[in-house]
Amino acid sequence: MVEWGMLFRQLEYFVALARERHFARAAAACHVSQPALSEAIRKLEHELKVPLVRRGRKFEGLTPEGERLVLWARRILADHDALKQEVAALQTGLTGELRLGVVPAAASTVALLTDPFCAEHPLVRVRLETSLRSADIADRIRRFELDAGIVHPDPQHTAGLEVTPLYEEHHVLVVGSELLTGRSDTISWTDALALPMCLLTTGMRGRQLVDDALATRDLAVAPQLEADSVVALLAHVGTGRWATIVPQTWMRTLSPPAGACVLRLDNPSVTARVALVTGAVEPGSVLTRALVTTARRVRIADAVGAPQAGAGQ
Numbered sequence: 001m002v003e004w005g006m007l008f009r010q011l012e013y014f015v016a017l018a019r020e021r022h023f024a025r026a027a028a029a030c031h032v033s034q035p036a037l038s039e040a041i042r043k044l045e046h047e048l049k050v051p052l053v054r055r056g057r058k059f060e061g062l063t064p065e066g067e068r069l070v071l072w073a074r075r076i077l078a079d080h081d082a083l084k085q086e087v088a089a090l091q092t093g094l095t096g097e098l099r100l101g102v103v104p105a106a107a108s109t110v111a112l113l114t115d116p117f118c119a120e121h122p123l124v125r126v127r128l129e130t131s132l133r134s135a136d137i138a139d140r141i142r143r144f145e146l147d148a149g150i151v152h153p154d155p156q157h158t159a160g161l162e163v164t165p166l167y168e169e170h171h172v173l174v175v176g177s178e179l180l181t182g183r184s185d186t187i188s189w190t191d192a193l194a195l196p197m198c199l200l201t202t203g204m205r206g207r208q209l210v211d212d213a214l215a216t217r218d219l220a221v222a223p224q225l226e227a228d229s230v231v232a233l234l235a236h237v238g239t240g241r242w243a244t245i246v247p248q249t250w251m252r253t254l255s256p257p258a259g260a261c262v263l264r265l266d267n268p269s270v271t272a273r274v275a276l277v278t279g280a281v282e283p284g285s286v287l288t289r290a291l292v293t294t295a296r297r298v299r300i301a302d303a304v305g306a307p308q309a310g311a312g313q
Contacts, residue, residue, distance in 0.1 A: 008077065010044040011073040012077060013027075014052060015073050016030050016037075017037070019145070041053060048069065051063045052070075053066055071143070075281075081096065081285070082284065082286065084096070085286050086283075093121065094121040094123060095123040095124060096124060097125045098125070098126045099145070100127070101128075101129045101148075102149065103137070103274075104206075105169060105206055106150045106249075109166075109249045109252070112300045113291070113298065113300060121290060132149070133205070134154060134157055137277070141277060141278065148278045151277055153275040158275075161277045161279060161280055162279070162280045163275050164275060164277075164296065165301075166274045166295060166300045166301065167300050167301040168273055168274070169249060171245050171269075171271070172245070172251070173195075173243060173264075174234065174237050174246060174251075174256055174262055175243035175261055176237060176240035176242065176257075176259060176260055184263065186264045192243070196241060196243065197224070197244065197245075198227065198233050199223040199244060200226065200246075201227065204228065206246065207226075209270050213269075216268055217268070230246050230250050234256075249304055276292065278292060
């Protein structure tokens with residue numbers, strides 16, 4: 001029988017190889033030599049009595065058996081980490097690393113959750129990834145590669161996960177004031193589409209929300225400029241020659257460009273729900289349980305509030 005410590009190392013190396021798809025990179029990620037990693041995986045194959053890796057002159061993928069067993073390996077390692085964190089929490093308080101995936105639209109609000117969480121649990125390290133899609137975050141939680149995520153919840157993507165609502169995101173129009181003929185807190189879609197528009201790239205979630213809202217009015221937009229960054233869009237608005245539509249929550253972190261106005265879009269408005277998702281496996285990680293507790297306590301929806309119209313400084 002293989003000892004437990006050795007088994008966990010072998011599973012760690014196996015999971016790293018499945019993730020990196022390359023022996024040398026997997027070895028580097030595990031801080032061991034490539035021969036040591038290869039030998040450990042061979043021993044794991046011997047213990048399990050099935051081939052896990054298709055080998056040639058280089059890594060050629062996992063065998064069908066390997067593809068199925070790597071799911072168990074990830075779960076065993078996740079449960080092992082959760083057990084150690086639970087014991088540590090009983091002894092000295094929460095410790096360890098919390099891996100949190102965040103959709104780009106929530107990058108401006110995630111601090112409303114992570115800041116109080118870190119204040120409550122100063123020994124916990126938090127690692128953020130803020131350029132992921134909701135579906136990718138959900139899949140990585142299921143593969144135990146992330147502990148939690150902040151996403152736009154969709155039953156198709158979040159099935160089997162625990163969903164904790166956080167807030168509703170409202171999109172607003174940000175435009176150079178010189179492009180407006182009058183002052184108002186709101187703007188019609190007809191008037192908005194007459195402006196020189198720059199928007200997120202087609203296919204991105206924020207752009208899809210705008211396109212879907214326009215479709216309900218049998219309208220469409222053809223912006224002269226597209227970008228995959230809200231910061232880039234606001235930089236263009238700052239020239240005074242452009243308008244854009246972005247989540248209002250970005251105005252909390254990035255002030256409107258000088259001389260720009262923020263207007264509400266109505267009939268229809270552009271909104272999206274934002275939620276915290278975690279694995280539903282019981283008892284689950286003590287870190288994710290603590291994160292959910294913090295999310296319910298801080299009431300991010302109250303902090304975000306309704307969209308505010310106004311002008312930049």
